[in-house]
Amino acid sequence: MAELKTDQIVLNMGPQHPSTHGVLRLEVVLDGEVVVDVKPHIGYLHRCFEKHAEAMTYPQVIPYTDRMDYLASMYMNFGYVEAVERLMNIEVPERVKYIRVIMGELQRIASHLVAVGTFGIDIGAFTPFLYCFRDRERILDLFEMTCGARLLYNYMWIGGLSHDLPPQFIPKLKSFLKDFRKSLKELNDLLSYNKIFIDRTANIGVLPADTAINYGCTGPVLRGSGVNWDLRKNDPYSIYDRFDFEVCVGKGEMGTVGDCWDRYMVRVREMEQSCRIIEQAIEQIPDGDVTSAIPKRVKPPVGEIYFRVESPKGELGYHIVSDGSLNPFRVKVRAPSFVNLQILPIISRGHLVADIIANLGSLDIVLGEIDR
């Protein structure tokens, strides 16, 4: 029998689409339900962050960093201020370091909650999403107590913090951590070990470790492929070397190492580890003034620095070039989502339409960071 001649169909997903996690446009070539190719088109959220930064003084750049990965603003601040501090050789007080770590890890939990929850929606489970947002809401309440903002904080300043922790912060944080462990168990019962969920995510979008490394993937995407690489352990910055925590990697429990389920589970387990870090930080946190080391004028000497932190999405790098003036000469950002997104076509080819959505959800991208 002569082979039936069929046409391929080009489906345009986005930029307005419920599950592209922002204004991402995917040009999908389909053969029936099977994906032949995916082409991500980015740039719909481009806001000239890097060019803007050149016209700003160093502290003025901080609010712009907030708006890159708007689900992990604290960590965006974290990377930037630490980079500038290293450029200027500022030693911040111990209390500031601890508060930054607490905030950073809380932000990691908040960001992973959104990732895990929206991944649930992508698979069709709506309820876990709202459970995740309920818990995230409590983290945002904690952030609000310190700086008044719930999404874009501008909390970490060069050399210090905008506000100290209010006295009721630590008790509230402790009660949150206690409840959050229960929520994680609930999440596992409802979603992670659900038969349908495992069927939908195991063996889907398998990303082998060597491909992940070749493409420069970082964060949970890389760790999901079984690579033990976490900058908090491998290139410790701030005071992360003082804490005892594990790096979670994908083990292929439900399918192949590096499938969607592994990437998802790495995030769930990392939330647990973040809780451990926060608990240790609460024990050790010293008293002190959080604003004492803030310089009157931020004017770094001529030079440049590349500083990287482990943001919730992966390796976030700031390359700052100083010409000795009040404004940075150049601020280049290595955005983890940008690098992680390029793996999407590789892991999606040959799967079904529904799997593109699962793959995209498991990469956990934020367009604000990709387009900057």
Added chain:
Amino acid sequence: MISDYLAEFFGNKILGYLISAALPLFLWILPYALYAVYAERKVSAFMQDRIGPNRVGPKGLLQTIADILKLIQKEDIVPASADKPLFVTAPYVIFAGTFAAFAALPFSSVYIGSNIDLGVFYIMAVSSFSVIGILMAGWAGNNKYSLYGAMRSVAQIVSYEVPALLAIVTAVMVIGTLNLNEISQMQTSRFWNWWILGGPVEGIQKFLYIIPMIIAFIIFFIASLAEVNRTPFDIPEAESELVAGFHTEYTGMKFAMFFLAEYGNMFVVSAISVSIFFGGWQSPFGYLGNSLGINWLIPIEQVFWFLFKGSLLVLVQMWLRWTLPRLRVDQLMSLCWKYLTPYAFINLVIVGIITLIK
């Protein structure tokens, strides 16, 4: 039946039939759909730790009515590239299928639109009528998402009819009639006479029937979930993949028709389950009207029990929707053809053997 009463009352046969045909729509489908949507939102809110609609009317009870009023006022958009006649008729075709199924549902011993002997067969036939409407809607919108949704939907509904019918045939083989009213009549007065518990059969056979009947009910319930496109089988409308599936391009009242049909269908499939497996309009423990000696109370109680049991199953469908993720399209097909259909077949054979025991 009710149409004859009305014909007598108005002195005109056609008028009587017309009114009795319109009755379920105004007495039951519309109010039910309005409050099913409200219930769905409240159930989901309860399950998701939210409050749900609470602004319009007391406890938000008028929310859906406000929504419908809003939808009526919406501009009726027909996309420029749409196939206009198909696009306009599709929602009504789908709704007609649902509405027609209500004609044979026995609401009580006296209220049944049409007491036909092929009741079960008729309902299964007209409710699959909506496949045509879905395909029309998906094709007419000239949208790739609609088309994908429609194709999936048709494949799904046609496939799942097989296990659904096999499960029903299993039950009908024992029952011996396709008339839903008679089926309800058989399962008299006490819940151990319901077919899911072996039915009003004497001797050892009753106990042998229990397990196959429960299996038949479960298969039918799963298949009916797929037929009405509910989670975990809401693949045709998979919002994360296909925006809104076959009704992506619809607005205003046309969209509301799809909505109405969806909720109507949910009740129809629940009503079939209730009629066949859960005693139809029979009360599980005798009638108040009998013990009080008030005869006119009995039909009212029957209507109550029928609607109550039906709504309970609708509630189960909602509960599943807000708990489970969605299957993928190939997994959906393999579930149907590799698991449900063979199990339904084996069940059918087992029940066939049991009926031969003398």
